[in-house]
Amino acid sequence: MSRPIVLLHGWGLSSSVWAPLQAALDPSLEVRTIDLPGHGKATSAGDSLESWSDAVLAQLPRNSMLVGWSLGAQLALHLACLHPDRVSRLVLIGATPCFVQTDTWQAAMPADTLADFRRSFDIDPAATQRRFIALQGLGDARRRDVVNALGSAATPPDDAHKTALAEGLGLLANIDLRKVVPEIRQPVRLLHGAGDTLMPTAAAEWLADTLPDGRLSVFTDAGHAPFLSRPQDCAGLIEGFARD
Structure with a gap:
């Protein structure tokens, strides 16, 4: 039995980033894309995780399989915990439970680095977004193609989108x-690039070990966006999981 597949993108992008993966997926599957709040064509939803999750929830069919990447993966985890009646299973790509380092969590970006991104974004949002996109291509054998694809799918940091x-x-x-990760009972498949310099593989390994039903696949020649550099391989794993 197949399930509706809902794709949730990462920060600064739009749902168009999924085009290569969608082209690789079996067209008989029901696949939907959602722009995150204030991204793409979506309206803003406030500045809390709860408000962003509510905005996504309003667009989810029941029994959805969420495919979340980066920030989209964090939203998917949050929704799966709070609304198990709407979310049947998860595919998490480039995922982490916590994006920045703390005293008890080192598998992440240094807090000062993200703080610098936030300050830079206030001054020169376009240049900051380009830097963030460039980081996502590092460690990938198809780095140039990945960065070009991300740039083409970026939400412009103009007056209509900058606040969000x-x-x-x-x-x-x-x-x-x-x-909340130990409370998530849905089956979860994790896809991660071994060369991901934005989010260490150790974060995905922690999720696989901590989730009650989590399995991890690591792509040796990919970075933060393996669904762009390895769309056929990612599509095959997603299709099998959706029909399981």
Whole structure:
């Protein structure tokens, strides 16, 4: 039995980033994409994880399989914990429960680095977004193609989107889902690039070990966006999981 597949993108992008993966998926599957609040064509939803999750929840069919990448993966985890009646299983790509380092969590970006991104975004949002996109291509054998694809799918940090994008960076700085991860009962498949310099593989390994039903696949030649550099391989894993 297949399930509706809902794709949730990461910070600063739009749902168009999923185009290569969608092209690789079996067209008989029901696949939907959602723009995160204030991204793409979506309206803003405030500056809290709860308000962003509510905005996504309003668009979810029942029994959805959420495919979340980066910030989208954190939203997917949050929704799976709070609304198990709407979320049947998860695929998490480039995922982490906590994006920044703390005294008890080192598998993440240094807090000062993200703080610098937030300050830079206030001064020169376009340049900051380009830097963030460039980081996502590091460690990938198809780095140039990945960066080009991300750039083409970026939400412009113009007057209509700048506030929401800044709020999204605030979410990345503050979300910590480590306490709720053991409560997530849905089956979870984790896909991660071994060369991901934005989010260490150790974060995905922690999720696989801590989730009650989590399995991890690591792509040796990929970075933070393996669904762009390895769309066929990611599609095959997602299709099998959706029909399981």
